[in-house]
Amino acid sequence: MAIALNTLVDEAERYLGAARIQDYCPNGLQVEGRPQVSRIVTGVTASLALLEAAVAADADVVLVHHGYFWKGENPCVVGMKHRRLKTLLANDLSLLAYHLPLDLHPEVGNNVQLARQLDIIVEGPLEPDNPRTVGLVGSLAEPMSARDFARRVHEVLGREPLLVEGDRMVSRIGWCTGGGQGYIDTAIAAGVDLYLTGEASEQTFHSARENGISFIAAGHHATERYGVQALGDYLARRFALEHLFIDCPNPV
Incomplete structure (x- = not known):
């Protein structure tokens, strides 16, 4: 089953109450991809390794706890940021991220x-x-x-x-x-x-x-591996979507 990307985002926003929470980054849809969603990949951080794994898994949306565009960071799209955004845009892949709303x-x-x-x-x-x-x-x-x-x-x-x-x-x-x-x-x-x-x-x-x-x-x-999995499971049940959690090892 596929649903509209906007429907998925709206439900995540409503369920988490994200608009009420001040944060160090934008919560919600950070990079827009294809308009229909049938498969979600979740992970802790939107690293290049996770994005590449999501592409290989034929995902429509990557849902993470640690996304992009943090306060105080260099806004220039170069280096690591360029490679990450290029992977998302070239594959028409959406990035959905929730920081403090997913902690709280x-x-x-x-x-x-x-x-x-x-x-x-x-x-x-x-x-x-x-x-x-x-x-x-x-x-x-x-x-x-x-x-x-x-x-x-x-x-x-x-x-x-x-x-x-x-x-x-x-x-x-x-x-x-x-x-x-x-x-x-x-x-x-x-x-x-x-x-x-x-x-x-x-x-x-x-x-x-x-x-x-x-x-x-x-x-x-x-x-912080468990919140994003639980949110992915909730959205998958709510809309009859496929959900896959991908754990990219990080010793920190």
Whole structure:
């Protein structure tokens, strides 16, 4: 079955509430391709490798979390940007991208989806008075050691996480997928035993160690694979489309 590209975009916009969210990039249709859609390819980042794989899969739309045209970047279409855009335009392939709307969504959002993967019970936003906070806080059904929880992360995400191990058992967890290490102090104020994100900064180690909590950096790419898949599945069910998730490995 095929539907109009505009119909797909309108539903994604409505479902995610993208127009209400301020972001560092344009959300929605970033590059327009053929007017009809029957197959969607999803991935974390609109890299050249993903675009080439989407072309090989005969996709009509590439749907990603990390798209293009970020605030402050060089707007000139040269080098890497030229090669990516040329691949899209030459193959009449649309690019649909959602950044913060895909982090925040209560059903298909990266943070909610990661919690489901890791069996974390979601309790609410990391900042209770700010429901638009990207990060979440929750709990485990049974307390476990930080090392055992890190093993769970390793098994689920398929990569060895960086662990700063504290002394306390882990019951209450704060997390933010991707580059959310800056929320660690907010997580500490929320009374967590462990904070989980994708990346780490030099000062993150000291914040965890000196405040007596554990910290896990499980990879920016690895922690943000699940939201875009869930959104792709939703759209595929809604419109009887074909959906294929393509994971282009990224160690960061």
